[in-house]
Amino acid sequence: MHLVFPKEFIWGSATASYQVEGAVSEDGRKPSIWDHFCSIPGKITHGDTGDIAADQYHRYYEDVEIMKELGLQSYRFSIAWPRIIPDGVGQVNGLAIRYYRNLMTTLKDAGIRVVATLYHWDLPQALEEKGGWRNRDTVQAFETYAIACFTHFGDLVDSWITINEPWCIAYLGHETGEHAPGHTDQNEVPKVIHHVNLAHGKAVSAYRKIINNDAIGISWNLFVHRPATRRTKDLEAAKMALVYESRVFTDPVLHGTYPEELQDNPKWKFPVESGDMEEISQKIDFNETVITSSEKSYKGYVSVPQWQNTTSQKWPITPVALLRVLRWITAESQNTPLYITENGCATDDAIQEDGRVHDYQRIDYLRRHLEVCKDAIGEGIPLKGYFVWSFIDNFEWAWGYNKRFGIVYCNYENQTRTIKDSGYFIRDIISGYCEY
Ligand code: BGC
Numbered sequence: 001m002h003l004v005f006p007k008e009f010i011w012g013s014a015t016a017s018y019q020v021e022g023a024v025s026e027d028g029r030k031p032s033i034w035d036h037f038c039s040i041p042g043k044i045t046h047g048d049t050g051d052i053a054a055d056q057y058h059r060y061y062e063d064v065e066i067m068k069e070l071g072l073q074s075y076r077f078s079i080a081w082p083r084i085i086p087d088g089v090g091q092v093n094g095l096a097i098r099y100y101r102n103l104m105t106t107l108k109d110a111g112i113r114v115v116a117t118l119y120h121w122d123l124p125q126a127l128e129e130k131g132g133w134r135n136r137d138t139v140q141a142f143e144t145y146a147i148a149c150f151t152h153f154g155d156l157v158d159s160w161i162t163i164n165e166p167w168c169i170a171y172l173g174h175e176t177g178e179h180a181p182g183h184t185d186q187n188e189v190p191k192v193i194h195h196v197n198l199a200h201g202k203a204v205s206a207y208r209k210i211i212n213n214d215a216i217g218i219s220w221n222l223f224v225h226r227p228a229t230r231r232t233k234d235l236e237a238a239k240m241a242l243v244y245e246s247r248v249f250t251d252p253v254l255h256g257t258y259p260e261e262l263q264d265n266p267k268w269k270f271p272v273e274s275g276d277m278e279e280i281s282q283k284i285d286f287n288e289t290v291i292t293s294s295e296k297s298y299k300g301y302v303s304v305p306q307w308q309n310t311t312s313q314k315w316p317i318t319p320v321a322l323l324r325v326l327r328w329i330t331a332e333s334q335n336t337p338l339y340i341t342e343n344g345c346a347t348d349d350a351i352q353e354d355g356r357v358h359d360y361q362r363i364d365y366l367r368r369h370l371e372v373c374k375d376a377i378g379e380g381i382p383l384k385g386y387f388v389w390s391f392i393d394n395f396e397w398a399w400g401y402n403k404r405f406g407i408v409y410c411n412y413e414n415q416t417r418t419i420k421d422s423g424y425f426i427r428d429i430i431s432g433y434c435e436y
Helices: 033-038 056-070 094-109 137-153 166-174 188-210 232-255 276-280 319-332 360-378 397-402 421-431
Strands: 010-014 074-078 113-119 159-164 216-221 286-290 338-343 383-389 408-410 417-419
Touching: 010 113, 010 338, 010 421, 056 094, 056 417, 056 421, 074 383, 094 113, 094 137, 113 137, 137 188, 159 166, 159 188, 166 188, 166 216, 166 232, 188 216, 188 232, 188 276, 216 232, 216 338, 232 276, 232 319, 319 338, 319 360, 338 360, 360 383, 360 421
Parallel strands: 010 074, 010 383, 074 113, 113 159, 159 216, 216 286, 286 338, 338 383
Antiparallel strands: 408 417
């Protein structure tokens, strides 16, 4: 299989602030919902926290050197709201502005494109105490924060992503309670969904006023389910799963409405106010679609046993699901350019006697997903770039440090970095050596 990609295809890697930065009490940063969540016994494997993580706050320079060595053309990271506006509202923190400008300048000097996510789940705890994403005031606070970012970093950022994976914020944060803030109340979900969608729209409006460079989008993790059988009941179940898990996020942005299938459902009332849908549904410049390749069933539907191999988190490996999602979102978004903002897997990595990390399982996983990307481009799907998750091992949310996703190994004892074999694989693919 020759993994040849168009010359202009963008190759990158991705991380998120709380997962890699550490330095949680430095330079004026205040707690986020994740600092708080980690302090609750039993929430995170081994009681891990993001206090130090991969220490990128102090080691970004070294990390950018590694990116250069791997030939990565783009770095997607997130800006920490609790650094920029530590109380959620009020004073902008100059030290945080300085930190991110340093990081961005270092990337630019290395010839690496800067892709900044405004929100990758670290809501300032001060806002959570006033109702978090259940409270419409958080939307206003987010808009102010977004304006601060556009104003202070607009000259250095190549592409902006408003929100990372609203699905996780709504469902993992407010229904299953697996993620911060750890709520388990289904009634909160439609409110959170609407406020997060609206926050996206407000940020896009602000961007159009301040920068307007055709480079803003959103990262969705979408699920397009495979019905267990061709029976009408299963087909209907898969259709409803699409509504709950994907269309409640994509319909408002792409079509300006919530799915009509939910209109008569009293449990699914979105707190829409006049003008909201127009704000949410304005044009975006690209969709950043994050693929988990999971075919999990959901919400009252029977989960079908999977026959596929799984990653070390027991997530099924289903590259074909990536193609299904790419086809679906291409049709829905009428050919808006697409980027895969995260694709990767956890494997049980360790440094071997020869000093290297032979993560062959990850190479196989990436190769199989890249084949699908190549097929997708061949079909005319407007896929413009790919970001491997993750650049470096990091704090994997509720799993703590128990799961490693990086193409670079992080030794958490002394913070040394070792490029894994998958990192060299990615380097080969980017450089055009593609006979894998
Ligand atoms: C998230 C990352 C996370 C990864 C693996 C993505 O959904 O954006 O923060 O580490 O999945 O779970």
